[in-house]
Amino acid sequence: MSRKNVVFQKLVNTLLEHVKNHCKTGDYLPSDVSLATQFNVSRTTVRKAIEHLESLDLVRKMDAQKTLLAMPEAHHFFDVSQHSKPKEKLVEEHFISLIQSGKLKPGDKFSELELARQSDTSTVAVREFLIRFSRFGLIEKNPRSQWKMKNFDEAFVDQLYEVRHLFEMHSLSNFLQLPEDSDYWQELNALFIEHKQLSLKMDTDYEDFPRLDHKFHGLLQKAHPNQFINEFYDIISFVFHYHYQWDRSTERERNALAVQEHINIIGKMLMKDYHGATLALEKHLNTAKQSLKKTAIL
Known part of the structure; x- marks a missing residue:
C-alpha cells in the first residue's frame, strides 16, 4: 500500500476516534482547515477522509457544514497494524511467507529490488535484513544485488x-x-x-x-x-x-x-x-x- 493510502487510513481512524470521544449524533464537525491543522495533514487528505465517512453514512456534508449522523463502530476502522511494524519485520514476514508457500527453494535466486517491491518496503530495509540472515549461512550474496538460497548439511x-x-x-x-x-x-x-x-x-x-x-x-x-x-x-x-x-x-x-x-x-x-x-x-x-x-x- 502506498504511503498516501496509509496516511489516509490513519486519518480516518483518528477522526473516528475523535468523534467517539468528543462528539454526539447531530453535532457539527470542525472545518477542513481546522481538522488539517489539528491532525497535521493536508486539506486534500481531510476532504477524502470526510468523503469516506459520508460513504459509511456516518457524516452528511452540505456545503461546508458536516453533520454527524451516527456514532462509529469497530468495523468502521481500518486495520493499520501492519503499517506500524518496522520495515525489516515486514520484509522478514514476507520472506518467510515465500518459503512457506514453496516459492523460494534451495538454489533459487532473487533480487533486493524484487523483494522490496513485494513487501512494500525499501531496498535498504531488505538489504539490512538479508545481510543479517546471510551471517548464518542460510543465503548468500551474488553480484548486482542478487541473492541465493543455500542448502545446509x-x-x-x-x-x-x-x-x-x-x-x-x-x-x-x-x-x-x-x-x-x-x-x-x-x-x-x-x-x-x-x-x-x-x-x-x-x-x-x-x-x-x-x-x-x-x-x-x-x-x-x-x-x-x-x-x-x-x-x-x-x-x-x-x-x-x-x-x-x-x-x-x-x-x-x-x-x-x-x-x-x-x-x-x-x-x-x-x-x-x-x-x-x-x-x-x-x-x-x-x-x-x-x-x-x-x-x-x-
Missing part, C-alpha cells in the same frame, strides 16, 4: 543445535525461578491450554503449530530478555519451522509429535518440576535436531 545442524541447547536451557532455568505471582506463569498456563486444544485438531489444523511454537519458545526468552539470544532465536525459528528443505508430506506427523512434547514440557514447568522439565526440553530439542538432519541428507 549435518555439520550446520549440529552447530545450530549446540547453541540452541545452550540458550534454551538457560532460558528454562531462569523461567523456573520466577516468583509465583509473575504474570509469565499465567501466560504459560494459557499456552498450555492452546496446545491442548490444538492437539485435538491436528488432523486439520497442524499448520498452526509454528505459531504456537514461536509463542512458547519466545515466552521463555521474554521472561529474561537478552538481546543477543532474542536475535539468534529469530534464526532458529526460521530454520526449524520455515526451512525450505522440509518434506511437506511429513509435516502433520512432525507437528503432532512436537505439540505433545510441548505439552509435556509445559506441564512439568507448571508443576515446578525442574528436573522433569529439563529432560522434556532436552528430548524436544533432540527430536528437532534429528528431523532437521533427515532433511539435510535428502
Whole structure:
C-alpha cells in the first residue's frame, strides 16, 4: 500500500476516534482547515477522509457544514497494524511467507529490488535484513544485488543445535525461578491450554503449530530478555519451522509429535518440576535436531 493510502487510513481512524470521544449524533464537525491543522495533514487528505465517512453514512456534508449522523463502530476502522511494524519485520514476514508457500527453494535466486517491491518496503530495509540472515549461512550474496538460497548439511545442524541447547536451557532455568505471582506463569498456563486444544485438531489444523511454537519458545526468552539470544532465536525459528528443505508430506506427523512434547514440557514447568522439565526440553530439542538432519541428507 502506498504511503498516501496509509496516511489516509490513519486519518480516518483518528477522526473516528475523535468523534467517539468528543462528539454526539447531530453535532457539527470542525472545518477542513481546522481538522488539517489539528491532525497535521493536508486539506486534500481531510476532504477524502470526510468523503469516506459520508460513504459509511456516518457524516452528511452540505456545503461546508458536516453533520454527524451516527456514532462509529469497530468495523468502521481500518486495520493499520501492519503499517506500524518496522520495515525489516515486514520484509522478514514476507520472506518467510515465500518459503512457506514453496516459492523460494534451495538454489533459487532473487533480487533486493524484487523483494522490496513485494513487501512494500525499501531496498535498504531488505538489504539490512538479508545481510543479517546471510551471517548464518542460510543465503548468500551474488553480484548486482542478487541473492541465493543455500542448502545446509549435518555439520550446520549440529552447530545450530549446540547453541540452541545452550540458550534454551538457560532460558528454562531462569523461567523456573520466577516468583509465583509473575504474570509469565499465567501466560504459560494459557499456552498450555492452546496446545491442548490444538492437539485435538491436528488432523486439520497442524499448520498452526509454528505459531504456537514461536509463542512458547519466545515466552521463555521474554521472561529474561537478552538481546543477543532474542536475535539468534529469530534464526532458529526460521530454520526449524520455515526451512525450505522440509518434506511437506511429513509435516502433520512432525507437528503432532512436537505439540505433545510441548505439552509435556509445559506441564512439568507448571508443576515446578525442574528436573522433569529439563529432560522434556532436552528430548524436544533432540527430536528437532534429528528431523532437521533427515532433511539435510535428502
